Amino acid sequence: MLPLHPIVPPLTPKSIHLWWMHPQSLTLPLGIRVLAEDEQKRCQTLRIQRDRQTFAYIRTVLRFFLARYTGLSPQEIQFHYGPKGKPALVAAQNPQAIQFNISHSHGRVLLGFAAQAPLGLDIEWFSPKVSSRSIAQRFFTPGEYKALEFLNPDQCQALFFQIWTRKEACIKAKGGSLFEEIGQLEVPSTLEPLGQWTQVWSTPRLFVRDLPVGPDYAAAVATTLPVPSYHLEEIKDPTVLMTSLGNGTNLL
Numbered sequence: 001m002l003p004l005h006p007i008v009p010p011l012t013p014k015s016i017h018l019w020w021m022h023p024q025s026l027t028l029p030l031g032i033r034v035l036a037e038d039e040q041k042r043c044q045t046l047r048i049q050r051d052r053q054t055f056a057y058i059r060t061v062l063r064f065f066l067a068r069y070t071g072l073s074p075q076e077i078q079f080h081y082g083p084k085g086k087p088a089l090v091a092a093q094n095p096q097a098i099q100f101n102i103s104h105s106h107g108r109v110l111l112g113f114a115a116q117a118p119l120g121l122d123i124e125w126f127s128p129k130v131s132s133r134s135i136a137q138r139f140f141t142p143g144e145y146k147a148l149e150f151l152n153p154d155q156c157q158a159l160f161f162q163i164w165t166r167k168e169a170c171i172k173a174k175g176g177s178l179f180e181e182i183g184q185l186e187v188p189s190t191l192e193p194l195g196q197w198t199q200v201w202s203t204p205r206l207f208v209r210d211l212p213v214g215p216d217y218a219a220a221v222a223t224t225l226p227v228p229s230y231h232l233e234e235i236k237d238p239t240v241l242m243t244s245l246g247n248g249t250n251l252l
Helices: 037-045 049-070 132-139 142-147 153-173 238-242
Strands: 015-021 079-081 087-089 098-105 108-115 119-125 198-202 205-210 217-223 229-234
Touching (some): 015 119, 037 049, 049 238, 108 119, 108 217, 132 153, 142 153, 153 205, 153 217
Parallel strands (some): 015 229
Antiparallel strands (some): 098 108, 119 217, 205 217
């Protein structure tokens, strides 16, 4: 059984743990081999090397976090997949009903974990190539689009990505389809960050808040339950999770 790592506190039903990182290199330490056969096959189907590295890195870090929460080894973690391909822990390994979600954008990775409460995450880089107003006109509600109307270009870009991440996080939390529901779900369209849980839907209940993950990025987390606390931390060196496992096994 793996002990909790010093940087990973216990996960309780009244908390959400959020971890973000921006690894300079997606190269895993020599000897790390924890992905299941189906994950390895999926990785090989990705045509671009950077995409293969990103997938392998994120899945490896995810397995080490789940190992810390469940007491299993990273290799023992088993996933099943929902109709839309969303991974979840198999029931036999998940008496705590741990929920998790992942998002990444332009080299920055965001992972979230909760016990018993569904959650959704989104992180987006302020890409200068994105045509904020034209995309908003197509996918935002009239009220959200109007909020962009009189802003200067920098403010417009920032608010566009704040609204988008709030929407996507909410839709992921309820297990919906992004492009089927993004125009129906209205979220707060304030330029000021949402520093508290804000209810955006009543059926099902959805609560959302913004996350500070550094300049030129927007990020949000949503859940079906307004949890009283959340833990947000930057992991500057994810490989610390992969060392000193405490069970006599050295994976490096």
